[in-house]
Amino acid sequence: MSPTSLIDTHALACFVTIAEADSLTDAAGRLNVTQSAVSQTLKQLETLLGTPLVVRRTRPLRLTAAGLVLKQQADTIIGDLRRLTHSVRDAADQGLTQCRLGLVTSCSEVFGSRLIARLDNRIEQLTLRSGLTPAMIQSFLNREVDIVVSNDPLDDIEGLERHCLFRDPLLLAVPADWPLDTQRSPREMVAELAGRHPLIRYGRNTHIGAMTEVALRRMGILTQVRYETDDTHTLMNFVRDGHSWGIISALCLAQASPLDARIRIQPLDDNRHARQLHLLARAEELGNIPAEIAHHVRELMSGSVLQDLQQSAPWLREDTLALD
Numbered sequence: 001m002s003p004t005s006l007i008d009t010h011a012l013a014c015f016v017t018i019a020e021a022d023s024l025t026d027a028a029g030r031l032n033v034t035q036s037a038v039s040q041t042l043k044q045l046e047t048l049l050g051t052p053l054v055v056r057r058t059r060p061l062r063l064t065a066a067g068l069v070l071k072q073q074a075d076t077i078i079g080d081l082r083r084l085t086h087s088v089r090d091a092a093d094q095g096l097t098q099c100r101l102g103l104v105t106s107c108s109e110v111f112g113s114r115l116i117a118r119l120d121n122r123i124e125q126l127t128l129r130s131g132l133t134p135a136m137i138q139s140f141l142n143r144e145v146d147i148v149v150s151n152d153p154l155d156d157i158e159g160l161e162r163h164c165l166f167r168d169p170l171l172l173a174v175p176a177d178w179p180l181d182t183q184r185s186p187r188e189m190v191a192e193l194a195g196r197h198p199l200i201r202y203g204r205n206t207h208i209g210a211m212t213e214v215a216l217r218r219m220g221i222l223t224q225v226r227y228e229t230d231d232t233h234t235l236m237n238f239v240r241d242g243h244s245w246g247i248i249s250a251l252c253l254a255q256a257s258p259l260d261a262r263i264r265i266q267p268l269d270d271n272r273h274a275r276q277l278h279l280l281a282r283a284e285e286l287g288n289i290p291a292e293i294a295h296h297v298r299e300l301m302s303g304s305v306l307q308d309l310q311q312s313a314p315w316l317r318e319d320t321l322a323l324d
Contacts, residue, residue, distance in 0.1 A: 005048055009081065012074045014041045015053070019071040020144055022060040045070075075143035082146075083285050099289060100127040102136040102145035106232060106255045107277070110305060111297055118296045122289065132230065133207050140280065147290055149297070151207050151275045161283045163294035166301045166321045169274035170208075170215055171253060171313060172266040173239045173246040186269050187219050193245045198226035200235050200244040207275060212247045215273040232256055239263050249275065250316060254305050259312040267313075271320055 014031060018038065021027035028035040046053050053067035063071060082098075099119075103112060108130035116126055129136070129145055133152065140148040141157075153162050172190065174180055178197070180189060193199075194216075202209035209228070216223055227244055229235050232252045239246045240262045247268060248256075259265070279297065281290035302318050309316050 007045065007048065009077075011041050011045055013078060014038065015045055015070060016074050016078060018042060018054065018061070019063055019067065019074075024056075024061065027061075079143065079282065079285055098125045098127070099123050099147065099286065100129065100145045101293070102129045102131075102139050102148040104133050104136055104149060104151075105130050106249075106251045107149050107297075110251060110254045111300055114300055114304075115293065115296055119293070122292065132205070134205070146286060147279060147281045147293060149277060149279050151277055153278045154280060159283050161281050161290055163279040163291060165277040165279055165294060165297050167274045167276055168249045168251045169271040169316075169320060170211060170268045171248055171250060171271075172268045173236065173248050173253075174264045174266060175239055175242045175245070176262045176264045177242065178245075178264075180264070180266070182266065186267050187221070189266060190216075190219060190268065191221050194221050194223040197224075198244045199223045200227040200229065200238045200246045201225050202235065202247075203228045203230045206230055208247075208249055208252065211249075211273060211275060215247070215269060218273075219269055236260070236263060250309055250313070250321065251277075253312060254309055257308050257312075263312075265313045267315060271316075 014027075017030050018024065018027040021030060024038050024042070025035050028038045031038065042053065049066065049070070051066045052064050053070060055062045055064060101115070108128065112128055112130070116128065119126060127145075129139065131139075133150055136145070136148050137150055137152060137154070139145045140150075149165065151168075154160060172186070172193075174193065178193075181192070182189070184192070201212050204210060204213070227238060229238075232248065232255050235246050235248065235252075236256045236259075238244050240260045253259070253265060279290060279294045301321060306316065306318060306321065
């Protein structure tokens with residue numbers, strides 16, 4: 001090929017998918033083409049650029065130094081192409097072609113399918129990824145997702161649009177058959193539990209786990225932590241079976257819905273301890289799609305999700321979840 005030949009944008013997009021996949025077979029599945037087609041596109045790129053781009057005998061697939069440079073630049077170019085596409089389509093009042101949405105696991109389970117249903121007529125292809133907050137943030141920074149819901153607004157990073165979503169207060173989960181004087185203050189109830197029973201807590205690598213430590217320390221309560229988990233359903237099963245008491249958030253409670261009758265939910269420290277959820281996207285890259293998704297999340301949280309929560313925690317109100 002001529003040294004002045006330009007990389008085809010289709011090949012560039014294909015390479016980005018290859019770089020984010022575990023193998024060429026995985027990439028072919030994501031692109032809905034044959035592995036032979038993916039291999040041929042990769043070979044053409046390597047021939048054009050005169051250098052290997054991937055180390056083929058590793059799993060997951062690993063990029064060479066040249067491949068890493070191409071992936072970084074390709075992400076930027078594709079982002080620019082998306083902005084161009086949006087500008088043209090916005091002028092014609094049409095929708096977005098593709099959107100990759102990253103949600104923490106609790107958000108994905110509570111909002112995922114409902115968001116897909118609401119965005120069906122606005123986005124031709126929506127990819128939904130979920131996981132722990134640090135992994136989702138890293139995927140966003142690596143341009144593996146276009147929009148992310150996070151408790152970290154990434155204030156130190158320029159060029160982002162940020163949408164406040166809702167407040168997610170910490171709650172107390174206790175086996176229903178444990179005696180508990182609900183006439184006492186929340187702090188007194190927690191102190192009583194901590195003196196008699198072990199706590200199951202989210203792992204320290206999770207934001208809820210870190211928040212739990214801070215909340216208990218501010219309340220001046222020492223606890224015996226016997227169990228840790230990163231999974232809401234596991235935590236609630238421990239509480240249900242009477243092994244321990246736990247601290248969850250309203251969003252995690254919605255994730256566990258419908259709640260087992262063997263679990264009682266109480267407020268923790270008058271709902272003063274909470275995380276704030278934000279939706280982040282790169283400015284001017286996705287048009288009004290981020291704002292629309294944020295609107296849907298807020299509407300769902302203050303509507304059907306809150307109604308479900310009130311079945312287990314009737315004291316929760318819309319203003320409890322609203323950001324100041």
